[in-house]
Amino acid sequence: MPTLSVFMDVPLARKLEGSLLKIYKQDNHTHKTFLAYKVCLNSEGEPWTSSVVPKIRLQISRDPSLDYEYMPEMGMKSFIQSSLELLFGKHNQAIMENRVGGLHTVGEAGAFQLGAQFLKTWCQDSQTVYIISSQKEHHGLIFQDLGFRVYEHSFWNSKQLCVDPDMLLDVVEQAPHGSIFVLGNIGNCKLTQNQWVNLLSTMKIKQIFPFFDIPCQGFLTGDVEDDTRFLQYFVCHGFEFFCSQFLSKSFGIYDEGVGILVVVTLNNQLLLCVLSQLKTISRALWLTPPTMGARIITSILSNPALQGEWKQSLKGVVENIMLIKEKVKEKLRLLGTPGSWEHITSQTGTHSYLGLNFQQLEYLVKKKHIYIPKSGRINFTCINASNIDYITESINEAILYTKEVNDF
Amino acid sequence: MPTLSVFMDVPLARKLEGSLLKIYKQDNHTHKTFLAYKVCLNSEGEPWTSSVVPKIRLQISRDPSLDYEYMPEMGMKSFIQSSLELLFGKHNQAIMENRVGGLHTVGEAGAFQLGAQFLKTWCQDSQTVYIISSQKEHHGLIFQDLGFRVYEHSFWNSKQLCVDPDMLLDVVEQAPHGSIFVLGNIGNCKLTQNQWVNLLSTMKIKQIFPFFDIPCQGFLTGDVEDDTRFLQYFVCHGFEFFCSQFLSKSFGIYDEGVGILVVVTLNNQLLLCVLSQLKTISRALWLTPPTMGARIITSILSNPALQGEWKQSLKGVVENIMLIKEKVKEKLRLLGTPGSWEHITSQTGTHSYLGLNFQQLEYLVKKKHIYIPKSGRINFTCINASNIDYITESINEAILYTKEVNDF
Numbered sequence: 001m002p003t004l005s006v007f008m009d010v011p012l013a014r015k016l017e018g019s020l021l022k023i024y025k026q027d028n029h030t031h032k033t034f035l036a037y038k039v040c041l042n043s044e045g046e047p048w049t050s051s052v053v054p055k056i057r058l059q060i061s062r063d064p065s066l067d068y069e070y071m072p073e074m075g076m077k078s079f080i081q082s083s084l085e086l087l088f089g090k091h092n093q094a095i096m097e098n099r100v101g102g103l104h105t106v107g108e109a110g111a112f113q114l115g116a117q118f119l120k121t122w123c124q125d126s127q128t129v130y131i132i133s134s135q136k137e138h139h140g141l142i143f144q145d146l147g148f149r150v151y152e153h154s155f156w157n158s159k160q161l162c163v164d165p166d167m168l169l170d171v172v173e174q175a176p177h178g179s180i181f182v183l184g185n186i187g188n189c190k191l192t193q194n195q196w197v198n199l200l201s202t203m204k205i206k207q208i209f210p211f212f213d214i215p216c217q218g219f220l221t222g223d224v225e226d227d228t229r230f231l232q233y234f235v236c237h238g239f240e241f242f243c244s245q246f247l248s249k250s251f252g253i254y255d256e257g258v259g260i261l262v263v264v265t266l267n268n269q270l271l272l273c274v275l276s277q278l279k280t281i282s283r284a285l286w287l288t289p290p291t292m293g294a295r296i297i298t299s300i301l302s303n304p305a306l307q308g309e310w311k312q313s314l315k316g317v318v319e320n321i322m323l324i325k326e327k328v329k330e331k332l333r334l335l336g337t338p339g340s341w342e343h344i345t346s347q348t349g350t351h352s353y354l355g356l357n358f359q360q361l362e363y364l365v366k367k368k369h370i371y372i373p374k375s376g377r378i379n380f381t382c383i384n385a386s387n388i389d390y391i392t393e394s395i396n397e398a399i400l401y402t403k404e405v406n407d408f
Numbered sequence: 409m410p411t412l413s414v415f416m417d418v419p420l421a422r423k424l425e426g427s428l429l430k431i432y433k434q435d436n437h438t439h440k441t442f443l444a445y446k447v448c449l450n451s452e453g454e455p456w457t458s459s460v461v462p463k464i465r466l467q468i469s470r471d472p473s474l475d476y477e478y479m480p481e482m483g484m485k486s487f488i489q490s491s492l493e494l495l496f497g498k499h500n501q502a503i504m505e506n507r508v509g510g511l512h513t514v515g516e517a518g519a520f521q522l523g524a525q526f527l528k529t530w531c532q533d534s535q536t537v538y539i540i541s542s543q544k545e546h547h548g549l550i551f552q553d554l555g556f557r558v559y560e561h562s563f564w565n566s567k568q569l570c571v572d573p574d575m576l577l578d579v580v581e582q583a584p585h586g587s588i589f590v591l592g593n594i595g596n597c598k599l600t601q602n603q604w605v606n607l608l609s610t611m612k613i614k615q616i617f618p619f620f621d622i623p624c625q626g627f628l629t630g631d632v633e634d635d636t637r638f639l640q641y642f643v644c645h646g647f648e649f650f651c652s653q654f655l656s657k658s659f660g661i662y663d664e665g666v667g668i669l670v671v672v673t674l675n676n677q678l679l680l681c682v683l684s685q686l687k688t689i690s691r692a693l694w695l696t697p698p699t700m701g702a703r704i705i706t707s708i709l710s711n712p713a714l715q716g717e718w719k720q721s722l723k724g725v726v727e728n729i730m731l732i733k734e735k736v737k738e739k740l741r742l743l744g745t746p747g748s749w750e751h752i753t754s755q756t757g758t759h760s761y762l763g764l765n766f767q768q769l770e771y772l773v774k775k776k777h778i779y780i781p782k783s784g785r786i787n788f789t790c791i792n793a794s795n796i797d798y799i800t801e802s803i804n805e806a807i808l809y810t811k812e813v814n815d816f
């Protein structure tokens with residue numbers, strides 16, 4: 001009798017949208033284009049790295065004084081400290097009051113996993129999570145797998161083609177008391193003073209717990225401080241919150257997932273309790289986080305000259321993104337493509353909505369071999385001199401074709 | 409009214425035995441000694457690193473052809489392949505039959521977390537875990553937190569002062585059908601041919617699922633192949649199993665937790681299903697594992713000259729461990745310490761039982777400031793020329809003192 005397998009009931013797992021890249025790779029079309037890379041590309045279409053990183057990597061490798069012992073379970077202390085100062089500014093009220101801390105995590109998935117496990121156990125009144133659709137994979141799935149009720153929402157107004165803070169306000173108003181809100185690019189939202197007041201007071205009244213997501217500080221405005229200034233509002237208004245601070249993208253060291261789960265509490269005593277519980281969870285997840293990436297980042301952040309050079313390189317990235325967006329808009333204008341394309345340049349960051357509908361996106365993927373996620377949110381750094389004409393002409397074609405079909 | 413904290417019910421987490429190190433660090437005694445380090449120390453008392461590692465680290469940092477893109481979710485393919493070949497040998501039957509695979513994990517905690525989560529979901533008949541006491545923290549706690557019933561056992565016979573395979577056989581015979589056995593240093597057990605036959609057939613009949621733990625291949629015998637030869641028995645006998653392969657210790661790069669969760673199944677189709685589910689879990693844990701450590705290890709394993717140099721460095725470590733153990737035994741003999749100390753040299757590996765009872769251990773910790781875990785299992789590489797006299801004299805004292813008290 002043949003032995004039965006322990007694994008006989010295990011099916012193949014369903015694939016996530018990550019497999020778009022797989023389909024793209026198998027495509028043999030000459031002009032195939034992938035606009036959904038997570039990483040920021042440079043003008044040669046290669047993953048961008050801050051110019052300051054390679055020399056620091058070399059310097060670290062040459063340093064005979066470094067040992068390669070296990071890190072403490074919290075991770076590298078100096079790394080956490082300099083990253084928190086980067087996020088909040090050195091003289092932030094909460095830092096001065098010793099009520100901000102963090103655990104060094106394995107990337108952003110690690111930060112969300114850690115935070116979600118903590119909330120599952122210790123905040124049982126907060127088991128409903130609101131998350132922006134484009135973050136459902138992967139962050140939303142982490143909460144879902146742990147048994148949270150996860151609702152998707154969006155503040156991209158696809159009719160008016162703009163980021164619409166009122167959409168966020170509506171969702172907050174309707175959410176159950178004590179919900180968790182995963183808030184990504186809220187700094188991108190351009191809330192008016194009035195909208196901020198509204199948002200903060202509604203969140204306060206409903207005891208909404210914010211779980212911020214800072215995936216690439218500096219990539220929105222080119223200024224690291226501007227990018228996270230909104231966190232101050234929450235600190236000043238006495239909010240407690242978690243924040244996933246992901247640093248790999250801002251330095252261009254994607255292969256070393258360097259993250260922090262940032263914790264802000266009302267006082268130091270609460271912070272110590274929360275951190276101690278988080279340490280227990282992280283011990284079971286990875287014991288101690290790997291250090292190479294954290295070492296590189298700490299070396300840069302703790303040296304003013306290097307930090308200056310790094311910030312300069314971020315400015316370069318953001319200028320380049322704006323240039324690409326301007327060019328796309330201009331090309332579409334020259335082609336006479338129907339519609340206004342202002343929304344392309346009014347959005348900030350590497351990833352922005354193209355503002356196309358489902359039919360148009362499908363046309364681009366199926367007819368033009370241009371791979372775009374279903375959300376229609378593309379990575380603009382995937383566009384460069386060698387593909388911009390093909391992409392803009394294809395967008396024009398998609399719009400004319402679907403217009404024709406719909407008019408017919 | 410002051411705001412209430414979301415975290416008001418969160419207590420400080422209880423501490424694990426890791427805090428022994430904390431107590432040691434706070435101790436001001438001149439001769440304080442810590443014998444519980446996890447890492448292998450060199451004769452200067454510094455964490456050991458294979459001599460081949462620093463130059464490879466430098467070489468990698470200098471290589472302009474490397475990109476730092478996200479790794480695939482499975483981890484570095486070349487790393488997994490060369491590590492599996494290291495574990496099983498290139499021409500292993502299961503490798504040839506494409507029914508061995510692995511996922512690159514963040515250290516050994518990551519491998520156990522991943523494997524345990526999988527077993528929790530997909531092998532619901534296997535929810536009882538047997539683990540050796542010295543591995544209860546941290547691996548056992550991972551299973552426990554996920555809801556497994558965890559039983560501790562030991563095959564250290566504290567009366568006869570030897571590793572006793574019959575103790576393992578007894579536990580296997582009494583364990584419920586379908587239990588999971590976390591098997592660490594079974595290669596250290598010196599089973600006779602007969603005992604192997606017994607063990608394998610009992611495990612087969614009772615459908616015991618082995619979850620092997622290879623924390624430092626090469627550190628037992630100095631020969632990487634000898635250390636894991638026992639895995640062949642399980643492969644040949646048609647077992648399916650998991651194995652945590654931890655590579656950081658064998659190379660001396662402790663700060664980069666480099667691990668693999670190895671999977672052996674009955675055929676390739678089952679393997680693909682299991683790996684696909686594991687990938688789903690790891691996506692939520694850390695998305696992609698960090699690569700620096702894996703890059704270093706792959707560079708060494710894929711180059712025969714470097715691999716030879718690395719293996720030579722392992723031999724040096726093991727020779728040094730044996731030398732330390734011989735010296736400890738000899739010193740105790742010269743001191744006229746009662747008892748036979750053969751068990752010190754008959755055990756292999758960095759960590760071995762001193763063979764002291766609770767009273768004697770307590771005497772060493774409290775009176776002599778020599779920090780030893782409760783299990784009495786110490787890291788022999790913590791002993792060097794500068795502390796061996798103090799340690800052996802203290803052991804002698806502890807034995808004479810407790811003998812006196814007990815005789816009284």
